[in-house]
Amino acid sequence: MKKRPHVVVTRRLPDAIETRMRELFETELNIDDVPMSPDALAAAMQRAEVLVPTVTDRIDAALIAAAGPQLKLIASFSNGFDHIDVEAALKRGIAVTNTPGVLTEDTADMTMALILAVPRRLVEGARVLSADRDWAGWTPTWMLGRRVTGKRLGIVGMGRIGQAVARRARAFGVSIHYHNRHRVAPQVEEALEATWWDSLDQMLARMDIISINCPRTPGTYHLLSERRLKLMRPEAYLVNTARGEIVDEAALIKLIASGAIAGAGLDVYENEPMINPKLLRLAEAGKVVLLPHMGSATIEGRIEMGEKVLINIRAFFDGHKPPDRVLPSML
Numbered sequence: 343m344k345k346r347p348h349v350v351v352t353r354r355l356p357d358a359i360e361t362r363m364r365e366l367f368e369t370e371l372n373i374d375d376v377p378m379s380p381d382a383l384a385a386a387m388q389r390a391e392v393l394v395p396t397v398t399d400r401i402d403a404a405l406i407a408a409a410g411p412q413l414k415l416i417a418s419f420s421n422g423f424d425h426i427d428v429e430a431a432l433k434r435g436i437a438v439t440n441t442p443g444v445l446t447e448d449t450a451d452m453t454m455a456l457i458l459a460v461p462r463r464l465v466e467g468a469r470v471l472s473a474d475r476d477w478a479g480w481t482p483t484w485m486l487g488r489r490v491t492g493k494r495l496g497i498v499g500m501g502r503i504g505q506a507v508a509r510r511a512r513a514f515g516v517s518i519h520y521h522n523r524h525r526v527a528p529q530v531e532e533a534l535e536a537t538w539w540d541s542l543d544q545m546l547a548r549m550d551i552i553s554i555n556c557p558r559t560p561g562t563y564h565l566l567s568e569r570r571l572k573l574m575r576p577e578a579y580l581v582n583t584a585r586g587e588i589v590d591e592a593a594l595i596k597l598i599a600s601g602a603i604a605g606a607g608l609d610v611y612e613n614e615p616m617i618n619p620k621l622l623r624l625a626e627a628g629k630v631v632l633l634p635h636m637g638s639a640t641i642e643g644r645i646e647m648g649e650k651v652l653i654n655i656r657a658f659f660d661g662h663k664p665p666d667r668v669l670p671s672m673l
């Protein structure tokens with residue numbers, strides 16, 4: 343009988359996925375769900391043929407260099423793969439896979455929720471009834487936000503999630519603009535009635551809402567730098583459900599605090615899980631809505647991500663190319 347591959351999983355996964363994983367592979371689970379230290383990850387990479395990490399595991403070049411020769415596949419339970427030094431892995435002959443597509447709609451829903459929540463002061467309003475309970479009733483001038491319909495949305499990164507955000511925003515009467523590494527296919531642009539901006543700077547200066555939906559790569563670190571954030575209009579909002587490091591967080595905080603940008607809706611942060619206390623104060627003041635990196639957090643999505651991990655591992659050990667290989671052209 344063929345030897346079952348030895349798989350190490352770094353965090354708890356949905357029950358159904360863990361059960362199936364145990365049926366199919368020689369599986370080590372992280373039952374306590376405590377994040378693995380770099381030493382624990384290094385040890386796991388010494389014994390595993392397959393590592394199943396998530397976005398909270400930093401698989402850097404040093405860890406990959408120290409991995410045992412039996413490690414053949416890093417099958418990440420995530421869409422983004424910026425936590426893995428893919429180039430170093432591929433150089434060592436270790437394949438890398440991710441779980442694209444199955445969390446597109448969930449993450450776009452959460453992005454749209456932030457696009458609505460920030461200008462319409464949703465969280466502030468909800469807090470009035472849950473905490474203080476001192477609501478004196480409806481008044482014509484209290485708790486006024488900004489209208490969403492008729493506004494211009496600029497999407498940075500018009501891939502799967504960016505396009506799904508555009509589809510939703512159109513239904514709210516928002517006009518779609520985008521900046522992407524490459525212009526998207528004409529039929530996609532046409533269906534979304536989307537306007538392409540070759541210049542990110544020019545787009546930033548004209549939009550009411552900016553949504554960040556590009557991956558974190560060496561090229562997108564602080565893509566929204568202080569200089570670029572300063573191009574935004576004082577009435578504009580920034581929403582980021584991609585990765586914290588794409589935005590210069592300290593500059594964003596400064597500009598919101600000074601009124602140079604109206605506010606922000608964030609699901610991701612530069613130093614997760616640490617949150618800059620100044621951001622928490624802005625949240626108290628109703629200037630930002632902060633979510634704890636939960637863009638893809640649905641039961642359905644997490645099960646489908648797990649299924650993708652299973653399929654990728656099986657395909658690899660059956661001698662096929664796993665469907666969700668991260669290729670050098672994607673880096």
Ligand SMILES: NC(=O)C1=CN([C@@H]2O[C@H](COP(=O)(O)OP(=O)(O)OC[C@H]3O[C@@H](n4cnc5c(N)ncnc54)[C@H](O)[C@@H]3O)[C@@H](O)[C@H]2O)C=CC1
Nearest residue numbers: 421422449499500501502503522523556557583584637638
């Ligand atoms: N908050 C959350 O829970 C989640 C966050 N994500 C994040 O969302 C990101 C996007 O996911 P998908 O839409 O599935 O990826 P995708 O690969 O389909 O789309 C990304 C788009 O960004 C573009 N892009 C790359 N570099 C760019 C640059 N410098 N400037 C402008 N555009 C650039 C690409 O050309 C591509 O069209 C992931 O990489 C991940 O970091 C993904 C899932 C859940």
Ligand SMILES: O=CC(=O)O
Nearest residue numbers: 397420421422638
């Ligand atoms: O941020 C989550 C992911 O899957 O990427």
